[in-house]
Amino acid sequence: MIENKIKFAFIILLLSIISYFIYNIKTKEDFIPKTIEKLKQIKFPFTESDKYDYDIIIVGSGLAGLSAAYEANNISNGNLKICIIEQESKYGGNSMKATSGINILNSPIQKKENVKDSYDLFYNDTRISGKYINNAELVSTLVNDSTDIFNFFTKQKVDLSKLGILGGHSVKRTLRPEKIPVGFHLTSTTYNNIQKLNNIDIKLNTTVTNLIYSKNDNIVKGVYYYTSDNKYKEKFLKSKTVILATGGFGHDFSDEDSLLKKYVPKLMKFPTTNGPQTKGIGMKIAIKIGAAVVDMDEVQLHPTGFVDLDNRYDNHKILAPELIRGVGAILINQNGKRFCNELGPRDYVSQRIIKNCNLAYTEKIKQYEAFIILNQEALDEYGGNILFYVKKGLLRKYNSIEEFSKVFNLNSTQVKITFDNYNKAFDKKIDEFGKTVFPRKINPNDYFYAGIVTPSIHYTMGGIKMNKDGQIINTDGNIIKGLYGAGEVTGGVHGGNRLGGNSLLECAVYGRRTARAAYQFIKNLN
Numbered sequence: 001m002i003e004n005k006i007k008f009a010f011i012i013l014l015l016s017i018i019s020y021f022i023y024n025i026k027t028k029e030d031f032i033p034k035t036i037e038k039l040k041q042i043k044f045p046f047t048e049s050d051k052y053d054y055d056i057i058i059v060g061s062g063l064a065g066l067s068a069a070y071e072a073n074n075i076s077n078g079n080l081k082i083c084i085i086e087q088e089s090k091y092g093g094n095s096m097k098a099t100s101g102i103n104i105l106n107s108p109i110q111k112k113e114n115v116k117d118s119y120d121l122f123y124n125d126t127r128i129s130g131k132y133i134n135n136a137e138l139v140s141t142l143v144n145d146s147t148d149i150f151n152f153f154t155k156q157k158v159d160l161s162k163l164g165i166l167g168g169h170s171v172k173r174t175l176r177p178e179k180i181p182v183g184f185h186l187t188s189t190t191y192n193n194i195q196k197l198n199n200i201d202i203k204l205n206t207t208v209t210n211l212i213y214s215k216n217d218n219i220v221k222g223v224y225y226y227t228s229d230n231k232y233k234e235k236f237l238k239s240k241t242v243i244l245a246t247g248g249f250g251h252d253f254s255d256e257d258s259l260l261k262k263y264v265p266k267l268m269k270f271p272t273t274n275g276p277q278t279k280g281i282g283m284k285i286a287i288k289i290g291a292a293v294v295d296m297d298e299v300q301l302h303p304t305g306f307v308d309l310d311n312r313y314d315n316h317k318i319l320a321p322e323l324i325r326g327v328g329a330i331l332i333n334q335n336g337k338r339f340c341n342e343l344g345p346r347d348y349v350s351q352r353i354i355k356n357c358n359l360a361y362t363e364k365i366k367q368y369e370a371f372i373i374l375n376q377e378a379l380d381e382y383g384g385n386i387l388f389y390v391k392k393g394l395l396r397k398y399n400s401i402e403e404f405s406k407v408f409n410l411n412s413t414q415v416k417i418t419f420d421n422y423n424k425a426f427d428k429k430i431d432e433f434g435k436t437v438f439p440r441k442i443n444p445n446d447y448f449y450a451g452i453v454t455p456s457i458h459y460t461m462g463g464i465k466m467n468k469d470g471q472i473i474n475t476d477g478n479i480i481k482g483l484y485g486a487g488e489v490t491g492g493v494h495g496g497n498r499l500g501g502n503s504l505l506e507c508a509v510y511g512r513r514t515a516r517a518a519y520q521f522i523k524n525l526n
């Protein structure tokens with residue numbers, strides 16, 4: 001009798017396990033179309049009198065999202081209930097990868113080093129680099145607010161003591177820490193400070209799929225999401241405001257609804273420096289409720305993604321930061337010749353590489369390869385972080401021009417002539433490629449370091465349309481109430497080409513602005 005009962009229980013258990021798997025396989029197949037169908041008929045599941053889960057939901061835990069959260073807490077003296085939602089198991093997004101620096105006008109370091117900078121210089125550098133496609137008001141706000149960003153971070157005990165120059169800047173205005181990569185330092189410090197606050201919840205492994213939106217009132221009141229342990233069950237959270245800080249679409253290579261494929265199909269085979277989470281989901285969900293977009297076809301190729309000689313055709317490239325050229329690296333091609341002003345804007349340097357260097361082409365990837373060369377003095381000025389690239393074998397030491405030329409099959413006499421000509425240009429401050437800032441000479445008779453670099457998708461300048469307070473504008477030109485955006489998810493600040501160091505700045509400036517605008521909106525609701 002007991003034996004039969006055990007057998008029966010065992011059969012029931014077995015049947016449950018089998019049906020669980022059948023159900024999940026079926027649900028998995030159905031999930032995508034069902035979700036898309038569902039997103040088309042957005043429900044508005046609650047009324048004004050219902051209780052909100054949060055005052056502010058921030059989607060994305062990169063520097064833009066974290067700056068917004070930190071600022072919202074500060075201005076409200078901890079009186080707002082805030083939730084940060086992040087799809088990955090770790091916070092930080094692409095912000096963690098930034099290595100070159102953040103631009104600040106009139107920082108104490110500029111003053112200490114007697115750098116003569118001004119609003120006009122910084123504003124014009126940004127507009128010129130953006131080919132004047134960028135929005136004048138957004139650029140002006142970026143530059144004006146930048147000075148205070150120094151305090152915003154240093155009050156949090158961030159080190160921004162090193163000053164450098166990146167391509168396209170008229171003067172040195174890019175700050176970074178002495179020892180730690182800048183993006184990691186800014187993002188992790190802000191995150192750690194936020195973690196200490198009781199009124200901010202952080203939900204990792206949680207993907208926002210849609211916004212709760214009332215078309216009648218043109219207002220956003222929360223988000224739909226799923227968690228990574230149950231991808232097939234969509235839930236929702238109600239919030240008075242939502243800030244999208246979901247980053248760009250520089251890794252959106254999917255066949256289905258790829259923004260890269262839609263706006264810049266010619267780049268689909270280029271490598272990328274962005275992490276695989278960079279798929280433009282925030283833009284897609286905002287577009288679904290009518291958000292306007294700007295400059296979506298403006299995608300920045302960073303000229304120098306490192307080619308790993310041990311994994312040459314991997315489509316993800318570790319960035320060779322602009323600072324490597326900022327401390328004096330030169331670029332040469334397979335003829336052993338320079339072909340550009342190494343400190344020109346990114347789009348210019350990328351185009352010069354594409355025009356003057358050999359193309360390595362496989363079915364999956366298209367990469368134009370140049371050599372990047374720098375000496376020990378440049379390495380020392382860069383600081384300890386550069387050893388990461390040396391350890392990874394991305395920069396390798398060559399004892400002489402002959403040794404280097406032999407490895408890469410170059411004409412060593414020509415390479416020597418190139419070094420000599422560069423040193424002459426340094427002395428005369430006249431360069432055939434128009435270089436005006438010469439960090440240092442390069443001795444043709446000494447050892448040096450070299451690697452291979454290739455233009456890689458790096459930054460998507462376009463995004464959802466915002467005003468100077470980060471409020472999102474719809475295709476009718478109206479503000480979508482309760483919805484804000486900051487960082488790479490938005491467009492308009494950088495136009496045709498982003499200046500190095502302006503993205504981290506944008507995250508902080510517009511992250512803070514969205515927080516203040518959302519706080520004001522919440523106060524008016526009450």
Ligand SMILES: Cc1cc2nc3c(=O)[nH]c(=O)nc-3n(C[C@H](O)[C@H](O)[C@H](O)COP(=O)(O)OP(=O)(O)OC[C@H]3O[C@@H](n4cnc5c(N)ncnc54)[C@H](O)[C@@H]3O)c2cc1C
Pocket residue numbers: 059060061062063064065085086087088091092093094095096097098099100101102182183206207208209245246247248273274275277278281282319458459486487488489500501502503504505507
């Ligand atoms: C290698 C590299 C080096 C760089 N160096 C510099 C530099 O030196 N200076 C500079 O100014 N800029 C630099 N940039 C650019 C800059 O780092 C980024 O543009 C900027 O940090 C973007 O910040 P963000 O907060 O907008 O987005 P991210 O930091 O990318 O964060 C977005 C987050 O949102 C999450 N997310 C997306 N969709 C969802 C969703 N639906 N639900 C939940 N979460 C979601 C993502 O997982 C991600 O964590 C660099 C970029 C790269 C890739």
